[in-house]
Amino acid sequence: MLANIMRSTAMLAALGIAAPAAAETTLHILHINDLHSRIQPINRFDSTCNAEDDAAGECFGGVARVATAINTLRDELTAAGENVIVLDAGDQFQGSLMYTTYKGEVESEMMMAIGFDAMAVGNHEFDDGPQGLSDFLDRVDFPVISGNLDLSQSNLLNDRVGDYVVLDVNGMQVGVVSALATDTVETSSPGPNIIFQDEVDALQADVDALTEQGVTMIVALTHVGLPVDIAIAEAVTGIDVIVGGHSHTYLSATDEDRAGPYPTFATNPEGTLVPIVQAYAYSKYLGHLEVTFDDAGNVVYAGGDTMVLDASVEPDATIAARVAELAGPIEEAMSDVVSEASEPIEGSREVCRAGECPMGNLVADAMLERVRDQGIQIAIQNGGGLRASIDGGPITMGEVFTVLPFQNTLATFQLSGADVVAALENGVSRVEDGAGRFPQVAGMRYVWDAAAEPGSRIVSAELETEAGWEPIDPEAIYGVVSNNYMRGGGDGYSMFATNGMNAYDFGPGLEQVVADYLAENTPYTPYTDGRVSQAE
Numbered sequence: 001m002l003a004n005i006m007r008s009t010a011m012l013a014a015l016g017i018a019a020p021a022a023a024e025t026t027l028h029i030l031h032i033n034d035l036h037s038r039i040q041p042i043n044r045f046d047s048t049c050n051a052e053d054d055a056a057g058e059c060f061g062g063v064a065r066v067a068t069a070i071n072t073l074r075d076e077l078t079a080a081g082e083n084v085i086v087l088d089a090g091d092q093f094q095g096s097l098m099y100t101t102y103k104g105e106v107e108s109e110m111m112m113a114i115g116f117d118a119m120a121v122g123n124h125e126f127d128d129g130p131q132g133l134s135d136f137l138d139r140v141d142f143p144v145i146s147g148n149l150d151l152s153q154s155n156l157l158n159d160r161v162g163d164y165v166v167l168d169v170n171g172m173q174v175g176v177v178s179a180l181a182t183d184t185v186e187t188s189s190p191g192p193n194i195i196f197q198d199e200v201d202a203l204q205a206d207v208d209a210l211t212e213q214g215v216t217m218i219v220a221l222t223h224v225g226l227p228v229d230i231a232i233a234e235a236v237t238g239i240d241v242i243v244g245g246h247s248h249t250y251l252s253a254t255d256e257d258r259a260g261p262y263p264t265f266a267t268n269p270e271g272t273l274v275p276i277v278q279a280y281a282y283s284k285y286l287g288h289l290e291v292t293f294d295d296a297g298n299v300v301y302a303g304g305d306t307m308v309l310d311a312s313v314e315p316d317a318t319i320a321a322r323v324a325e326l327a328g329p330i331e332e333a334m335s336d337v338v339s340e341a342s343e344p345i346e347g348s349r350e351v352c353r354a355g356e357c358p359m360g361n362l363v364a365d366a367m368l369e370r371v372r373d374q375g376i377q378i379a380i381q382n383g384g385g386l387r388a389s390i391d392g393g394p395i396t397m398g399e400v401f402t403v404l405p406f407q408n409t410l411a412t413f414q415l416s417g418a419d420v421v422a423a424l425e426n427g428v429s430r431v432e433d434g435a436g437r438f439p440q441v442a443g444m445r446y447v448w449d450a451a452a453e454p455g456s457r458i459v460s461a462e463l464e465t466e467a468g469w470e471p472i473d474p475e476a477i478y479g480v481v482s483n484n485y486m487r488g489g490g491d492g493y494s495m496f497a498t499n500g501m502n503a504y505d506f507g508p509g510l511e512q513v514v515a516d517y518l519a520e521n522t523p524y525t526p527y528t529d530g531r532v533s534q535a536e
Contacts, residue, residue, distance in 0.1 A: 024295075027292075029288070029290075029291065031288075033245025034245050034282065035282065037107060038095060042282050060308065087118055087219070089119075090119065092104070092111065092124075094124040094406065097405070112141070113319055122223040123223065128189070146223075154194060175215040175217065177203055177207055180223050182196040199224055200236055220244075225247035233274040241291055241302070242274060242277070248278075262287070279306045340393060341392050343392045345362060347390065347403055348388075357528070358526035361527060361531070364380070364381045365517065367410060367483075376480065377479050379481045380423060380424075380441055381440045382438065382439065384435070409483065409507050410483065411481065411505040412479065413482075415500055416474065420461065424439055425458050428448045428457045445461075445533075447533050448534060487500060
């Protein structure tokens, strides 16, 4: 395992970074990000894997495999006299029934059992408000950090989430700074007492504070996404390495299907290359970065790779047994078959956050069908609320929950045509960032122009009527169904919160609505029909 993961020397040499010298100090960083409560193994669609497929060697990840991979590497490296730290770049919360049922207790238990050295706060750590994060902090003894949060107004979190931490690694002082995406106020539920600061300004201040303390090796453990990580590397002086999350980016030194190289490099203001790493999501990969510093704390070598945690990685027996114990009550209820799919239902973030996707059509259709007799004409569902695909064949309730883990309820309200268009503008405003606000719709269709400036991208929007398609009238009032998260202004849909009329936010659970719709339409055949299209 160790031999397979130490690579990239030739690539780094080409970039002008020399291979490590024997007298210099090397640090090994083992890292994961965006676990999203994938405590159990996952299938190729990132959904919870059933026992039969796992036994057949068709599944990936799960915390028992994460534990084996980390412990094996850590033991091998430590035995060889190497320096090792284990980091998590945030979003342990939300994404499976393990979180829905236990609300972070399982994630904290597993992180403690594995032995993490530090964790960044992810946006989904606020999904149950500050109280949810506070409860998590009560259960862990490793530092959880985020340097661009002003928590002075939060009774629950003030003085509990540090700006940074200094890790003592065999006498070597490693500073770890952190930042969280500032749009967390829209993508989660931090509440009004959590104040977000500019990532670059906050990180520079924390790096400067560490430098004044004599700490020369500084790792940024961030939850902002790869594009922002690159911008941070280019703007902040003193960061040696960035270990990131949030964008679920698959970086690899060897896989041709990667989203980018591992590490990816950016140039800081002093002209020095900064290695940036990320390891996709959902426990499928473990990242291993090897960094060598000279006596002044400058990076002279950075290499490594992500390793896939497939069936070749034997799950840790103790953790696997504990996961099975925790899963028992859940699996009994979630193993119920609710429907059947004639083929896989595509619900990946890459597709559903950029255009019409089959899962978006399924969910939006189900929402609209449920409340159409209440005078509702339009359904709008955020693509980021769709968290997995579903394989062809029998569909279990557990699979539906994996796609829709947030326990959102249907929210119905009335909205002017002008605000419907404004909502669509918001939805397509950050496609380049992979933002979760992309609007999946039913009862309407729209055309958008990716080349236009955000705020002016909607080319046309039309309502489906018995007489055919009619342009959305800015002055008319329409019945809209969404989910209660969006109705409250989540993902930038502030017009739903401020301008929605006659709102009712307490409809049935979205997962049950979709399960019922699938049951009524079995076998379900996924499709797209051009309801969302780009201008040519």
